[in-house]
Amino acid sequence: MTRHMIGLLLGTEDDWPTAFTEILRRLGPVEGPGGTHDFDVERITIEPFSLRDRPRYDMAIDRLAYWYYHPREWLKKVALMDGVYLLNSPFTFQSMEKHAAYCAMMRLGLKVPETVLVPYKNPIDNNRYAYTAARYNQPFDLDAIAKKIGYPLFMKPYDGGAWRGVSRINNADELHAAYDASGEMLMHLQKAIDYDVFARSLSIGAETMVMKFQPDQPMHLRYAVEHDFLSPDAGLEVVTIGKLVNAFFRWEFNSCETLVKGGDVYPIDYANACPDVALTSLHYYFPWAMKTLVKWAVFALVTGRRARLDVETDRFFAVADEPGLSYGEKLGEYRKLADAYFDTERYQDFCATSLARLDQLVLDWVTGPDFDQLLVRTVQSVYPAHEHDQFIAHLRGLLHLWVRDESTRLAAA
Ligand SMILES: Nc1ncnc2c1ncn2[C@@H]1O[C@H](COP(=O)(O)OP(=O)(O)OP(=O)(O)O)[C@@H](O)[C@H]1O
Ligand SMILES: [Mg+2]
Numbered sequence: 035m036t037r038h039m040i041g042l043l044l045g046t047e048d049d050w051p052t053a054f055t056e057i058l059r060r061l062g063p064v065e066g067p068g069g070t071h072d073f074d075v076e077r078i079t080i081e082p083f084s085l086r087d088r089p090r091y092d093m094a095i096d097r098l099a100y101w102y103y104h105p106r107e108w109l110k111k112v113a114l115m116d117g118v119y120l121l122n123s124p125f126t127f128q129s130m131e132k133h134a135a136y137c138a139m140m141r142l143g144l145k146v147p148e149t150v151l152v153p154y155k156n157p158i159d160n161n162r163y164a165y166t167a168a169r170y171n172q173p174f175d176l177d178a179i180a181k182k183i184g185y186p187l188f189m190k191p192y193d194g195g196a197w198r199g200v201s202r203i204n205n206a207d208e209l210h211a212a213y214d215a216s217g218e219m220l221m222h223l224q225k226a227i228d229y230d231v232f233a234r235s236l237s238i239g240a241e242t243m244v245m246k247f248q249p250d251q252p253m254h255l256r257y258a259v260e261h262d263f264l265s266p267d268a269g270l271e272v273v274t275i276g277k278l279v280n281a282f283f284r285w286e287f288n289s290c291e292t293l294v295k296g297g298d299v300y301p302i303d304y305a306n307a308c309p310d311v312a313l314t315s316l317h318y319y320f321p322w323a324m325k326t327l328v329k330w331a332v333f334a335l336v337t338g339r340r341a342r343l344d345v346e347t348d349r350f351f352a353v354a355d356e357p358g359l360s361y362g363e364k365l366g367e368y369r370k371l372a373d374a375y376f377d378t379e380r381y382q383d384f385c386a387t388s389l390a391r392l393d394q395l396v397l398d399w400v401t402g403p404d405f406d407q408l409l410v411r412t413v414q415s416v417y418p419a420h421e422h423d424q425f426i427a428h429l430r431g432l433l434h435l436w437v438r439d440e441s442t443r444l445a446a447a
Pocket of ligand 2: 291303
C-alpha cells in the first residue's frame with residue numbers, strides 16, 4: 035500500500051475542503067500502477083519552517099498563497115526542494131497579475147482586446163521614485179491613447195481580482211476621473227467587447243467546465259445553469275484556449291473568462307490561479323468541481339506525475355509562428371500540445387478504470403443527508419441569519435437539479 039498525503043492550504047473556506055475530504059474518504063484505496071494507493075488529507079498550518087525541513091505532503095492544493103506570503107514562500111520551497119505536486123506552483127501562477135497571460139495569449143495569436151499599460155498616476159512609495167520619474171517618465175496623452183483604443187473601454191489593474199479598481203469608461207471625463215482615482219494602482223486600458231455571452235471556464239487538470247456567467251448578478255446568481263449556450267465551435271474554442279493557457283503556464287487549477295461575440299472568442303482574464311470553488315458560487319457545478327479535483331489529485335499521485343516548473347514557450351511559439359496555419363489550425367495544434375501536457379488520454383483511461391465507481395459515489399453522497407448538512411452549515415456561515423432559509427432553499431433547488439441531470443446521465447451511460 036502506498037500512502038499519499040494531500041495538504042490543503044486554505045483561507046476562510048470550509049465547504050469545499052470538507053467535500054473534497056469526504057469524497058476521498060468514500061472513495062477509499064485506489065488500484066493503480068505499483069498496487070494499491072491510499073490518501074490522507076490534512077489542512078496545512080502556518081508555522082516557522084527551516085528551508086531544509088522535509089514536508090509531510092506529496093501534494094498541496096492552494097487557495098491562500100495569492101495573498102498570504104508566508105505560505106507562498108513555503109510553496110516555493112517545497113516545489114524547488116521537495117518535488118511536492120502543487121495546484122498551483124507559485125513559479126507558474128500569475129494570479130497576482132493578468133498582464134503576463136495577456137502577453138502570452140497575444141503572442142499565441144489569440145484575440146485579446148487591444149490593451150495598453152499606463153504608468154502610475156500617483157508616485158509610488160519609494161524614495162527613488164521622484165528622481166526616476168522626473169528623469170525617465172515621458173509625458174503622455176491619456177486622451178489620445180483612449181481615442182486610439184476607442185470608447186467604451188475598461189480601466190482595470192494589471193493585477194486585478196474581485197473587480198477591485200475595475201471601471202467601464204464611456205468618455206474622456208470618466209477616463210480622467212478613473213485614472214485620477216487609480217492612485218498607486220498600475221492600470222490597463224482595454225477595449226470593451228460588446229459581447230453576446232460571457233463564458234467562464236473552470237479548469238482542473240485535464241478537464242474544463244464552461245459555464246455561462248452573468249457578471250452583473252449577485253455572487254450566488256453569477257453562474258447560470260444553462261447548457262449548449264455556445265455554438266459547438268465557440269464551445270470548443272473556449273475549452274481549447276483554457277487548456278492552452280493552462281498548459282503554457284503549467285496551471286492546473288484555474289478559472290478563465292472569455293467574451294463571445296458572434297463567432298469570435300475574446301479572452302479577457304486568464305489568470306485566476308487560486309480559483310473560487312465555493313459551494314455558494316458554483317452551486318450546480320460544485321459536485322463536478324469536487325469530483326474533478328479528486329480525480330486529478332488521485333491521477334497525479336497514483337501515476338507519479340511530476341510537477342513541472344519549467345515552461346516550454348518555444349513549442350507553443352513555433353505553432354504561433356507557422357506561416358501556413360490558419361487561426362483554427364493553430365488552435366488544433368495548441369490543443370494537441372495542451373492534451374499532451376495534461377496527459378489527457380491516460381487521464382481518461384485512468385478515470386474509466388481505476389475511478390469507475392466515483393460518479394455513482396458522488397451522486398449518492400450529494401443525494402444523502404451528509405451533503406445537505408454541509409449545504410446548511412455553509413449557508414449559515416456565509417449569509418446573515420435572516421437570509422438562511424432563502425439561500426438553503428435556493429441551493430437545495432439547484433443541487434436537486436444536478437442530481438436529476440446526473441441520474442439521467444448515469445442511467446444513459
Ligand atoms: N475588455 C472587456 N470587455 C467587456 N467587459 C469587460 C472587459 N474587461 C473586463 N470586463 C468586465 O469587467 C469585469 C471585471 O473585469 P476583470 O475580470 O478583468 O477583473 P477582475 O478584477 O479579475 O474580476 P473577477 O475577479 O470577477 O474576475 C468582467 O467580469 C467583465 O464583466
Ligand atoms: Mg476577472
